[in-house]
Amino acid sequence: MKNFKFFLMAFAALVVLALPAGCDPTDDPEKPVIKDTYSFDLFVCAVKHGGMSKNKNGTFVRSVSALTADQPRVEFTGKGVDITENYTLESITRGRYYYQVPQKATGGFVKFHIERDASGAEKIVEDAEVPFKDKVYSARKYTHAWVGDSTTLVIVGTADNATKIQWTKLSEKTLTVESEGNFNITLPEGYGAFSTSGLLTYRKSDQKLYYFYIAKPAAGMGDAAKSVTYIAIIDPKTMAVESNTAVPAEIMEETAGSAYGELMQNMIMQDGAGNLYLAGLKTVDGAEMGILRRIKPGEKAFDPTWNGFPNPEGKLLTVQYLGYGKALAYSRDEKLGTKIDSRSHF
Numbered sequence: 001m002k003n004f005k006f007f008l009m010a011f012a013a014l015v016v017l018a019l020p021a022g023c024d025p026t027d028d029p030e031k032p033v034i035k036d037t038y039s040f041d042l043f044v045c046a047v048k049h050g051g052m053s054k055n056k057n058g059t060f061v062r063s064v065s066a067l068t069a070d071q072p073r074v075e076f077t078g079k080g081v082d083i084t085e086n087y088t089l090e091s092i093t094r095g096r097y098y099y100q101v102p103q104k105a106t107g108g109f110v111k112f113h114i115e116r117d118a119s120g121a122e123k124i125v126e127d128a129e130v131p132f133k134d135k136v137y138s139a140r141k142y143t144h145a146w147v148g149d150s151t152t153l154v155i156v157g158t159a160d161n162a163t164k165i166q167w168t169k170l171s172e173k174t175l176t177v178e179s180e181g182n183f184n185i186t187l188p189e190g191y192g193a194f195s196t197s198g199l200l201t202y203r204k205s206d207q208k209l210y211y212f213y214i215a216k217p218a219a220g221m222g223d224a225a226k227s228v229t230y231i232a233i234i235d236p237k238t239m240a241v242e243s244n245t246a247v248p249a250e251i252m253e254e255t256a257g258s259a260y261g262e263l264m265q266n267m268i269m270q271d272g273a274g275n276l277y278l279a280g281l282k283t284v285d286g287a288e289m290g291i292l293r294r295i296k297p298g299e300k301a302f303d304p305t306w307n308g309f310p311n312p313e314g315k316l317l318t319v320q321y322l323g324y325g326k327a328l329a330y331s332r333d334e335k336l337g338t339k340i341d342s343r344s345h346f
Contacts, residue, residue: 017292017308017327019271039096040064041114043089044076059084063114063122081114081122090140090263092153097127099153099175100263103139108132109155109175128175135159135166135180143197143261145209147236152178154236156200156211156261162193162219165211167239183211184241185232193219195258199267202236205274205297209234212255212268212278227254229280233300243300251302252280252293256316269321273297277308277327279316290316290331314338 046058062080091098096113108131115125142157153170168180198213211232229247256279257267267279274297281288292308309316314332321327
């Protein structure tokens, strides 16, 4: 079974990027992966612009077996399961399961999946629910990575008014809290807050966690030109910070999507050759524009000569590796407006 979260978007710009050639053993066109059955879970926010809104606007889920053009129209009126009160649109997705910090009053972590009963109606089935220990997280405001053999889930977010960065290790199966703590990372002099979540990923080629975060003059949206992006490289066994370096502003001023991790959009991707890619921002003529940077295998810093998005017309909102040396980039069109309810967004 394979599940996808589906967000209703009006795409401003879709670009297929050709990435540098390299040996990619996972991309073999002679041996395609063929699935016999699929399950598509469609998450739709019925009002306004979706889960990033502070208001509970009405979020519904329907599960269908196909998304082909010849299938009947998927209706939501009077159908699907309403998750508005207890869960959020933003989830960590793996296989058929969703992991998240819900908006239920109980507080903690949940793992659930979508099932259909005998009548065909969808329902939420909780596979695990555990309370927080010492480290407490808010719904939507965290980032994550699957470590090693993917049986361990690492959650990272900020605490104490975004002045500290905390982490929690969870068992994939039971969500049991295995360990937790704070990173030995302090705000640089003259800066008042970290980005809400930052962006976390695990790179198999060197078996390290890469944490991209932002130091800002103060909490809030801020000004990208006044912020500094950092790369922290972490030992996933001990969670010790092995290095923590600032990214030069000419390379990247801010990462993209660091407020809500990668719960709705993908800002980090890796190819089969071990290259790691990150979407970010640079100020161009007073406007924040997208940039796509790369860390090559064996390196710990961005390649200053490579930019996969050299002629931006707006921000990068999603980057996804498609295999076979290709990546999909979804970007905003500045000419259509920059407010979150404008046509250039969702």
